[in-house]
Amino acid sequence: MSVGWLRACALVMLGLFSVSALAKDKTAIVIGGGVAGLTAAYELQNKGWQVTLLEAKPSLGGRSGMSTSEWIGNDKTQPVLNKYVSTFKLSTTPAPEFVRTPGYLIDGEYFSAADLSTKQPATADALKRYEKTLDDLARSIDDPQNPAATSSLHALDQINVSSWLDKQNLPATARQLINQQIRTRYDEPSRLSLLYYAQQSRVYRGVADRDLRASRLVGGSPVLAQAFVKQLKTIKTNSPVSSITQEKDGVTVKVGSVGYQADYVVLAVPLRALNKIQMIPALDDQHQAAIKGTNYGWRDQIMLKFKTPVWESKARMSGEIYSNTGLGMLWVEPALKGGANVVINLSGDNARVMQAFGDKQMADQVLIRLHAFYPQARGSFTGYEIRRYSTDPSMGGAYLAFGPGQISKYWRLWERPVQRVAFAGEHTDTLYPGTLEGALRTGQRAAGQVEDLAAGKSFEPAKAVPVAAAAAAGAGAVAAKKGNFFSNLFGSSDDEKKPEPVKAPEPVAPAPAPAPTPAPAPAPVEAPKPAAPVKAEPAKKAPAKAPAKKPAAKTEAKKAPAKAPAKKAEPAKKPAATTETKAQ
DSSP, rough: HHHHHHHHHHHHHHHHHHHHHHHHOEEEEEEEOOHHHHHHHHHHHTTOOOOEEOOOSSSSBBOOOOOOOOEOOOOOTTHHHHHHHTTOOOOOEEGGGGSSSSSEEEEEEEEEHHHHHHHHHHHHHHHHHHHHHHHHHHHHHOOOSSSSHHHHHHHHHHHHHHHHHHHHTHHHHHHHHHHHHHHHHHHGGGGGGGHHHHHHHHHTTTOHHHSSEEEEEOOOHHHHHHHHHHHSBEEEEEEOOOOEEEETEEEEEETTEEEEEEEEEEEOOOOOHTTTEEEOOOOOOHHHHHHHOOOOOOOOEEEEEEESSSSSOOOOOSOOEEEEESOEEEEEEEETBSEEEEEEEEEHHHHHHHHSSSSHHHHHHHHHHHHHOOOOOOHHHHEEEEEEEOEEEEESSSSOOOTHHHHHHTTTGSSSSSTTEEESSSGGGSSTTSSSSHHHHHHHHHHHHHHHTTTTTTOOOOOOOTTHHHHGGGGGOOOOOOOSSOOBTTBBBBBOOOOOOOOOOOOOOSSSSOOOOOSOOOOOOOOSSSSOOOOOOOOOOOOOOOOOSSOOOOOOOOOSSSSSSSOOOOOOOOOOBBBBOOOO
């Protein structure tokens, strides 16, 4: 009996060992150390996978802002972000009331939202009228995950936002403030699909600004990235991937002459960086066209440092402040050792024009404009820092911002895996692209897809477009009549030269309408056999650059969904005003 008992115990132990060994045998490589990649690696590792994270740069965190703290939304608007903040026990502080709605700098004078209605009623009324028109447009979209469901909606994808604004008969100052808001959150209005703008407005429809800036994440997005980094076992920085070879029973990822082998790959890099990686077998024509053709919003971030605040004390410049004087969106970021810093987002064509300048010249151009309204600026100025997302070859911009005709071609293209490769990154999220929330969501989704693939689930190839039928049906629809706001830093833009036209009909043409481009926008873009097995080395804690949409870029003042999409019912959220919430 004792022999039988021992034999039974041995078999049980052998079975347990086999199950454990099987779990450890599951291997994955995550390419890209932005917030999306970090999330995917963290989730897979927690499910028992052996994960190696490869990051091309010396640091982790992706597209982060310069701020030392960041406004984030509440649980209702950013549930995934708040979940990780709670899991990692990150510090937050409640947002003061004055930052929970946007502010305005009009010709150098600061206005709160309340001030604007009493001191500039014409501008305030025009802004309300514009918001009502946009809300009507957003309301016409029943499902934000299928925005081009009808021929009428599909027609909106052929129009750019600038030509639609031309029809609204907006006074000059209101138009300037609106254009600056759009350019800061997405890209130049003339480069942005009206359908995409309406879809994003639908996602945030009903969400109050104050819910989007409910608290401050102390330390900003980098602390979130570092919290993930501390949990991961195998991270390799300075490891640019040159090729990914998919085979019947695994994947080989090449970094220089070194080959890393795994069962599956999560590819969490911006589209411009993906263009530099050779895929074997190659991606299909639609994916390749999307890599090269999808528009990215351009943004550069400048922090000007001052000994003391140079603006009037009543100007509580924090949160999101929109200016009509060529400064871009800005907010005040308290210096760690006294003084005061102002962070300015140069976006859209303003950022494109400034690419011809060196860092010092760029900072000086912004300082000149600030000094015009605050004469103490030069005397108190102590230095600057600049982060250029636009010309970084691994980014090619700040975050996804679909141009005219692009939803019709590329909508939800990156949501499905291709054989053994799953995709993550803010650009792969349909509801919250360009934000921390979107980056985190896609990391979770990609990790889940890898689990599904390992369990034998197959994913149908992405359909070319959910609106193909609508496009055909709308062939007889009315063609759109042709139709930004604050001038480019060196004169007025095309958007501002067309003060006030009328209302955009619904063109429907299968071929995308041309997107006006006020300024040239250069966008940098660019061996198959398995090699050595994955080498594990201790995680390096490179300084994390915070995630994503919204870099100190995409700000949070969007409106939220009335009806949540059937599948993804996560509350809406928009990028925090002070960060570049984009990540891979």
